[in-house]
Amino acid sequence: MKISNIEFPDKPLFLAPMEDVTDPAFRLLCKRFGADMVYTEFISADALIRSVKRTEQKLTIYDEERPVAIQLYGREADAMAEAARIAAEAKPEFIDLNFGCPVKKVAGKGAGAGLLHDIPKMLEITSAVVNAVKLPVTVKTRLGWDEDSKVIMELAEQLQDCGIAALAIHGRTRSQMYRGDADWSLIGEVKNNSRMIIPIIGNGDVTTPERAAECFERYGVDAVMVGRASIGRPWIFAEMKQYFETGISASFFTFEEQKGIIKEHILASIDWLDERRGIIHSRRHLALTPVFKGIPNFKETRIAMLRADNLIDLFQLIDSVNEPEVRI
Numbered sequence: 069m070k071i072s073n074i075e076f077p078d079k080p081l082f083l084a085p086m087e088d089v090t091d092p093a094f095r096l097l098c099k100r101f102g103a104d105m106v107y108t109e110f111i112s113a114d115a116l117i118r119s120v121k122r123t124e125q126k127l128t129i130y131d132e133e134r135p136v137a138i139q140l141y142g143r144e145a146d147a148m149a150e151a152a153r154i155a156a157e158a159k160p161e162f163i164d165l166n167f168g169c170p171v172k173k174v175a176g177k178g179a180g181a182g183l184l185h186d187i188p189k190m191l192e193i194t195s196a197v198v199n200a201v202k203l204p205v206t207v208k209t210r211l212g213w214d215e216d217s218k219v220i221m222e223l224a225e226q227l228q229d230c231g232i233a234a235l236a237i238h239g240r241t242r243s244q245m246y247r248g249d250a251d252w253s254l255i256g257e258v259k260n261n262s263r264m265i266i267p268i269i270g271n272g273d274v275t276t277p278e279r280a281a282e283c284f285e286r287y288g289v290d291a292v293m294v295g296r297a298s299i300g301r302p303w304i305f306a307e308m309k310q311y312f313e314t315g316i317s318a319s320f321f322t323f324e325e326q327k328g329i330i331k332e333h334i335l336a337s338i339d340w341l342d343e344r345r346g347i348i349h350s351r352r353h354l355a356l357t358p359v360f361k362g363i364p365n366f367k368e369t370r371i372a373m374l375r376a377d378n379l380i381d382l383f384q385l386i387d388s389v390n391e392p393e394v395r396i
């Protein structure tokens with residue numbers, strides 16, 4: 069499978085863009101464990117144009133994580149085109165446009181999934197960005213605004229006509245936010261539309277190797293994008309790839325190795341930010357990792373881990389946890 073001139077292996081797995089999660093430290097880890105493409109978190113076009121320092125930092129890319137897409141959001145074509153030109157200077161493989169973010173501060177202002185309410189504007193932005201940069205432009209969006217306006221079939225063709233190189237579809241509407249199950253049948257219909265030529269990337273609720281394999285087989289997508297299931301578990305890509313090759317769905321790393329990866333990620337986050345912010349940033353991963361799920365009498369350690377504010381204490385706590393004989 070190819071997106072523009074970038075070649076991907078069979079059954080490619082993409083790390084979904086996630087705000088405050090997919091920073092370089094996490095992207096590099098996911099890449100190491102087999103993610104075939106990574107995305108930055110979404111980046112505000114307006115903030116980029118205003119040269120907000122923290123926003124500019126989000127453009128940092130390392131060669132080891134390539135191919136990488138820089139994702140932008142905004143609600144005006146001129147601003148998005150200008151931001152894309154700025155982002156292109158960071159030399160990503162792709163510029164990705166976010167037309168899927170459902171949160172109020174974004175969609176409520178007419179950006180992200182808010183553009184599912186104004187398709188002409190979405191198409192205007194897409195064309196403007198495609199014309200503004202030499203890089204291939206991709207789009208990530210949802211099925212539609214709500215249950216009564218699942219426009220993705222027609223929208224996919226319209227976006228393709230604007231010249232995008234690939235389309236990622238999260239199988240929910242904006243109204244659903246993250247509720248309910250992702251509906252992959254419509255993603256499959258878009259993929260099977262004979263007028264669609266560009267690669268279709270399916271996204272939503274892929275949490276196991278079996279489900280990832282099913283998404284390829286049943287819906288025929290060109291790539292599967294994994295989001296939340298990778299938080300605190302960047303090795304999920306390796307587990308999925310192992311399953312594709314061998315049909316074996318065993319855990320890829322031992323308990324101790326998994327703890328080691330968690331610690332490595334904390335160190336990388338500290339390196340990227342600083343000790344205090346790196347530890348705070350790691351808490352989401354610590355809270356969600358399956359490594360510490362279901363360990364009997366773990367509550368106190370868990371609370372202490374999520375409160376630890378220095379590296380020595382945090383590592384001591386992690387080191388003190390032994391593999392449970394049973395999980396509850």
Ligand SMILES: Cc1cc2nc3c(=O)[nH]c(=O)nc-3n(C[C@H](O)[C@H](O)[C@H](O)COP(=O)(O)O)c2cc1C
Pocket residue numbers: 084085086087088089108109110139166168169208238271272273274293294295296297
């Ligand atoms: C914490 C978090 C942050 C997210 N930030 C973004 C983002 O910046 N850009 C985007 O396109 N989607 C974002 N998403 C949506 C994910 O990319 C993905 O579409 C969604 O989580 C569904 O996939 P999943 O079921 O594999 O998690 C975010 C999701 C989460 C949970």
